Amino acid sequence: MAGNSFGTIFKLTTFGESHGKALGGIIDGCPAGIDIDLEQIQLELNRRKPGQSAIVTQRKEPDTVQFLSGIFEGKTTGTSIGFVIENTNQKSKDYGHIKDVYRPSHADFTYTEKYGVRDYRGGGRSSARETASRVVAGAIAKQFLKNIEFYAYVTSVGKIELEENDTIDFTEIEKNPVRCPNAQKAAAMEDYIKQIRKEGDTVGGTVACVIKNVPVGLGEPVFDKLHAELGKAMLSINAVKGFEYGSGFKGTQMKGSEHNDAFNSDGSTKTNYSGGIQGGISNGMDIYFNVAFKPVATIMQKQETINSEGEKVEMQGKGRHDPCVVPRAVPIVEAMAALTIADFFLINRTTKA
Amino acid sequence: MAGNSFGTIFKLTTFGESHGKALGGIIDGCPAGIDIDLEQIQLELNRRKPGQSAIVTQRKEPDTVQFLSGIFEGKTTGTSIGFVIENTNQKSKDYGHIKDVYRPSHADFTYTEKYGVRDYRGGGRSSARETASRVVAGAIAKQFLKNIEFYAYVTSVGKIELEENDTIDFTEIEKNPVRCPNAQKAAAMEDYIKQIRKEGDTVGGTVACVIKNVPVGLGEPVFDKLHAELGKAMLSINAVKGFEYGSGFKGTQMKGSEHNDAFNSDGSTKTNYSGGIQGGISNGMDIYFNVAFKPVATIMQKQETINSEGEKVEMQGKGRHDPCVVPRAVPIVEAMAALTIADFFLINRTTKA
């Protein structure tokens, strides 16, 4: 209920505050007998890590994951997988100045109202630092799903966006710090992010994701449609404001005669406005969707706000923050997609007599 | 798991196929002691009913709900509420011609692959007829939530859309068959839908929803953020392709300095790009979001498709279908919003010691 779990059969539960002792989680329901490549998990985590390039936060966190259970002699055992990531860079004093301040468009006000108390250090539980645990679990989900491929990438930063004629080259994604699959646009986005940082400002952006080789039949009709869970998964990531799949919002302007995906004789379709999902169930075509991220709320400019007494105060972000989250959001989007697919993959085994 | 339930504490489970004996559901976890206005429930159901205007499907279904338990002497008792809506207009023979045909962009192919069998009559369980049960449950959720107001309305049909300067008048919504809060745009949309129907075609559209008077504190951080569940709720409605809340996709183009919502001294905010939700928790401001609906897949034009043997066949929609779903989707969007809020309202009672 309290919202720290994702999934039903392949289920992740996470814990940890931004400036507590450690983050971590428990993966329950991961099948037994999966070969686990620990190095690969750490590599995924490194893709999300602060300090990896000049356009992301310069905090230094090694973000080393340590597994405590559920993996034995290189394989999952079917028991719950516990893991921790220590917070080695806790500078709690940095946060004394915001102890009683409600930062605009942050969760300070709502947490205090909801719980009566709040770990104010670095956003506490509301910090995107929590997503490190998701990346760990997502990496294991990927190793379980083996043949299914997840490609997330940045499609826009502010108003700079991939356009219809821009080439998309998945091998380009990890070659530039923006994680955009078009080198030219990547360069423009990178420049723009640097300029935004200089202004002490932040900017939003969009991440797309393509999932290949999804077997037919994943997703449960009615409330737990595959795209409904994918949507929830994405909307649960910090700073996300929107989700669309297949034809998305643009599809609302189309006619049925244009939008319908005609079948080939093998059940594949000639077009894919459906985005790989029909009636909430995967149809074997590529699944694709877009995720909208708002600009980070912490800016390096003076802002007027209130404190917990409702008094006006002035504040200014300090320290080491992302001017744009989308580059680091890419591995998180993939992780949440992998967790969603892994769960439906297992649920689908219970469908037939 | 099998996806026929929504909610955790205030939970709806539904059953029923388009052409089976009846639809219905069970509401579990509805608090005891709520005064139930049965007439009001039926009125909500009538808003969704086929045949209510010239621009929706002309099927005749009375859609009368009958309650079987959980309400006694006009009040909920805290026990599970069972209800049924009989299917009085089952013309199964109408569907013999599509028994083995996979209709493009429908769920025929995916259901057959997933389950090995399929009730082919009128889409069976994949039919939007299932949403009648959601409207019943949503109407009860509204009666529980009393002071919280839900206003869904149509904001676009095809390329005709409400623009920034168009006035929005909530009292207009139920006065026109499109359910658009601007009479002039409503008329244009109505004309367009009629034209589309003449072409034997269909068209998509968008529905917005505003929720007023939501108390501060609803929503569970991390995975079950209020907007993540709202998103899932909306994406679970038939034909939905996208969801955005607050600044949504447009917000990705903004800078943090523009997007941040400055506080007033009472905790309310001067702007509301956050859409009434911060850190996944309601902040007391209006919640608002948009939902994208694709064009209905059933068109009255000849289409080439395949049958279950993979053979090419030609088919043409017959009978009584909606040229555009958004007018009838309005009460469904409200119902799903009410169910989501009711659930979080109850969960929130467990938050403090």
Next chain:
Amino acid sequence: MAGNSFGTIFKLTTFGESHGKALGGIIDGCPAGIDIDLEQIQLELNRRKPGQSAIVTQRKEPDTVQFLSGIFEGKTTGTSIGFVIENTNQKSKDYGHIKDVYRPSHADFTYTEKYGVRDYRGGGRSSARETASRVVAGAIAKQFLKNIEFYAYVTSVGKIELEENDTIDFTEIEKNPVRCPNAQKAAAMEDYIKQIRKEGDTVGGTVACVIKNVPVGLGEPVFDKLHAELGKAMLSINAVKGFEYGSGFKGTQMKGSEHNDAFNSDGSTKTNYSGGIQGGISNGMDIYFNVAFKPVATIMQKQETINSEGEKVEMQGKGRHDPCVVPRAVPIVEAMAALTIADFFLINRTTKA
């Protein structure tokens, strides 16, 4: 949360009060493609029905189940199965006299305190009439599990009990109204129940259950051990006060050297004190357990009690009640066992990579 569901994948949710319009339920997660024998389901329901013999309640309820969805052309479709059993014998007036009375050892007091309101007619939701829905769902679970056999039977009525040397003949169970697998003891029990009824009193008893051909591997270790769920399933039946499996309470007096079940080379065991379950997981041996039922609280004798104002009142049970529940509990025990096994059977499919 509100407690009207059982199971996780193969899940039953029920509704209905003793004297409402109807009882019923939704089975969600029942796999597709199961051949359904409707007559067999009705036969199971008849085993639980009032009025079937001279030693059970003489109420007349046809208890006819009607399926509304999820079964098409004789097979389950994988969609939710809705069903209803109408209450044809509602004599609400019968209950006017207990409207404000708290019957001793009934749920009248606790329901009123918990919910503030109560459907007082015949116990409302707390009536064992609810178990009819369980028998329907259990019958479907049995048809899914085909080769797994469930044998519940009465082992004691008051102080008359099956003793170690009494022969147990499963073919005897349905031949006598007590459902005891030993004809002689059955006769003694029957006589005793008749005498108890004459006294206007009631008496408790015990039901045993043996489950044969359970595959190895069912049950989830730690909290959801197979016997823990079986225990919960049984304890959820009205009037149950205890559950033990394998060596049970007697096993507490044994030494490890006596109690350990030595293996045969095929993994079967020479003895079966474990009751077919080790570490919470089935080991392929017969599962067996005992369920304790208290005497029915409604007696045909005068009792002093209180009303909702806390005033002393005198009351006397009227009408048609069971002097001993165990004969009618037998099919309910089997149904709950079948539901438990069906659920673990499906969960177990998700265990390996």
Next chain:
Amino acid sequence: MAGNSFGTIFKLTTFGESHGKALGGIIDGCPAGIDIDLEQIQLELNRRKPGQSAIVTQRKEPDTVQFLSGIFEGKTTGTSIGFVIENTNQKSKDYGHIKDVYRPSHADFTYTEKYGVRDYRGGGRSSARETASRVVAGAIAKQFLKNIEFYAYVTSVGKIELEENDTIDFTEIEKNPVRCPNAQKAAAMEDYIKQIRKEGDTVGGTVACVIKNVPVGLGEPVFDKLHAELGKAMLSINAVKGFEYGSGFKGTQMKGSEHNDAFNSDGSTKTNYSGGIQGGISNGMDIYFNVAFKPVATIMQKQETINSEGEKVEMQGKGRHDPCVVPRAVPIVEAMAALTIADFFLINRTTKA
């Protein structure tokens, strides 16, 4: 699904193998604002610890719990509480000799069959070492429930049992190593356990639990009755074979006229055969129940068994094991009772409009 979680709102998920790096868990849904006494938690853990007296296993494990999140400045924050207990005494080599051996009445065979792999060191996940995490969570539940008192105690060891006329003095429980509330019987039990240990054997026993000051209204009728969840909670503890509450198995021999609990004018009852629960809901009287523990399977005697190839092998338990689990089971029974009550306490807040 995979069974490593307990509870619905106040939910514990655990991880950890007997000889892995650490055990631990996440408590989700613990309300915010509870004052946490860390020392008291450690004291509860010490009651369960190996090596605390001459009649329990002599393994040395400090069992120090470390909290990683969810507690800030001495109070719970409403976010998930992560904790770990390091395994400092891992002697994996000790277990080489049983790597391929299936120990009788252990979970070796069933785990291997279910998962295909198994962490064979000390029973891995099937070891009762897992219950340390339950005691931690139970201690927090107790601090939340403050006024509700939990008294578990040993009522029998083998055939030595508390009899009807034996005085029960709760202050005696922690004064003797057996945790029996009668000093004389405690001494006899202690002697017996020492003798059993000398024989290289083990013995079973029974634990009773009384819960005082439970408010009226806890428990959800139908499937999630308070006693059904308590039963599941207890049956999920290692070595448990049975559960009964109130009049229990003995109540089956009583007549309704003897068993009914007559009301006092304040709603309390003159007798308490109901065990504080009516219709699955607490009625404010003391809740009491009994839990049956089988003899520990690991004995210090030679046993013939099989290995994973089905070959006969001889084995003998080594090292440091409990000759009787009931003394150390007492805090575990209390912990599981506290977790159950805490969960229903929170659920009950959602019951009324």
